[in-house]
Amino acid sequence: MALGPETAARRIARNAASVVLGDAAGDILIAYTVVLAAKSLGPRGFGTLSEAQAFMDPFDVASALGLANVALRFAASRGGCDGTLRGTILGIRLTASVVAAATGIAVAFLTHRGELWPLLLAIGAGMLLASADMAAILPFQWHQSVHRRIAVPFFIGLLRLGAACVATWFLATPLGYQLAILAGGVGSVLLNMWWALRVYPDPLRYDRALARELLSVGWPAALFAVVVVFYDRAGYFLLRDSGVQQLGQYAAAERLTRPIISVASAICFSSLPTIGAMAVGGDLTRLRTVYRRSLLGSGAVLAPLVGAAWFAAPWLLTRFAPSYAQAGGPLRVLAIGALFVVLNIISTVFLTALGRFRVMIAIAVLDLVIYLLLSSRLIPTHGALGAALSTTIMEGINVVVQVVAVRRWCLAQA
Numbered sequence: 001m002a003l004g005p006e007t008a009a010r011r012i013a014r015n016a017a018s019v020v021l022g023d024a025a026g027d028i029l030i031a032y033t034v035v036l037a038a039k040s041l042g043p044r045g046f047g048t049l050s051e052a053q054a055f056m057d058p059f060d061v062a063s064a065l066g067l068a069n070v071a072l073r074f075a076a077s078r079g080g081c082d083g084t085l086r087g088t089i090l091g092i093r094l095t096a097s098v099v100a101a102a103t104g105i106a107v108a109f110l111t112h113r114g115e116l117w118p119l120l121l122a123i124g125a126g127m128l129l130a131s132a133d134m135a136a137i138l139p140f141q142w143h144q145s146v147h148r149r150i151a152v153p154f155f156i157g158l159l160r161l162g163a164a165c166v167a168t169w170f171l172a173t174p175l176g177y178q179l180a181i182l183a184g185g186v187g188s189v190l191l192n193m194w195w196a197l198r199v200y201p202d203p204l205r206y207d208r209a210l211a212r213e214l215l216s217v218g219w220p221a222a223l224f225a226v227v228v229v230f231y232d233r234a235g236y237f238l239l240r241d242s243g244v245q246q247l248g249q250y251a252a253a254e255r256l257t258r259p260i261i262s263v264a265s266a267i268c269f270s271s272l273p274t275i276g277a278m279a280v281g282g283d284l285t286r287l288r289t290v291y292r293r294s295l296l297g298s299g300a301v302l303a304p305l306v307g308a309a310w311f312a313a314p315w316l317l318t319r320f321a322p323s324y325a326q327a328g329g330p331l332r333v334l335a336i337g338a339l340f341v342v343l344n345i346i347s348t349v350f351l352t353a354l355g356r357f358r359v360m361i362a363i364a365v366l367d368l369v370i371y372l373l374l375s376s377r378l379i380p381t382h383g384a385l386g387a388a389l390s391t392t393i394m395e396g397i398n399v400v401v402q403v404v405a406v407r408r409w410c411l412a413q414a
Helices: 005-064 067-078 083-110 114-142 152-170 174-199 208-242 244-270 272-281 284-320 322-353 357-382 384-410
Strands: none
Touching: 005 083, 005 114, 005 152, 005 174, 005 208, 005 244, 005 322, 067 083, 067 114, 067 208, 067 272, 083 114, 083 208, 114 174, 152 174, 208 244, 208 357, 208 384, 244 284, 244 322, 244 384, 272 284, 272 322, 284 322, 284 384, 322 357, 322 384, 357 384
């Protein structure tokens, strides 16, 4: 039965509030673990840790095969997120994670990053854990019942913070912190799976025919995600020639903006089932209204936060982390970029709900070209600040391109 406007709005609002109260609390704790690592390791050690993580990110995203977004569309067509869908996604993702992790380590040796192999191995093990997390969280996303696991992210954050504290006391090295992340990941999987089976006890089953169908539909979403994460992490690769010190300063600035983006992403994608139902219903006028309000509302909320970050960030870094004082400039620029990223996430949610994956790929490739053109000039001259400028300018252009794509091409009246 179709949801009425008020019912849909209430479900989105309740889900968004649950994300803010639950995921945001967990993300704050996880962000503090990053602060612990940054202060303990210093710019050089933190730069090495961040380089290894950024190097494996494209392989991690590739192993997801676009299943997170495609799964919600399949759940809509199947009338629910049953154990067969979840079990099939878990099987596909586990297999893909093993292949992706092995490929990433092999590529590291081929690109003269072999010294990072212990870090990369620990990161690869974490990729396997992420497979189970996806299967556990999926039914809560589909049913828009994040409120039923509202406390889980907080406890996961506590686990990761505890592991980071142990690393700080006993093994304050890049590998020590990555092992702490892995230990927190084990706890996260156990807690997520236990809670998912408690609330949605449908047994997990693997279906080969469904797996083939998921892969045939999901590859455009996977390609889009890989292109996006590649240009999002390209600054780490291109700063390698500028030295580990510059890489560490950029990593500190970029990591401080990530919690805003991750919480906003969770909130936006929590509305995907409802927006997808609107798209299936073909009510383009209503979709345009929701899209416009989402953009304006998000901009109104985030603009003051960006302004506060612009003035406060350099002072806070100088006062509490003087070794990262040079990260103040990149942080200011990336704070503006975070606002653009959130607006682009909203557009991506609507394009995903409409199934316009090829449009998304075309836009992502354009973004990559723009980023490479900017970074090839700005990073050699300005280092970490150049990487931040390249990202922010590209994301600003992307806002315009995506808004035009959604409103003129995808939500135009037939």
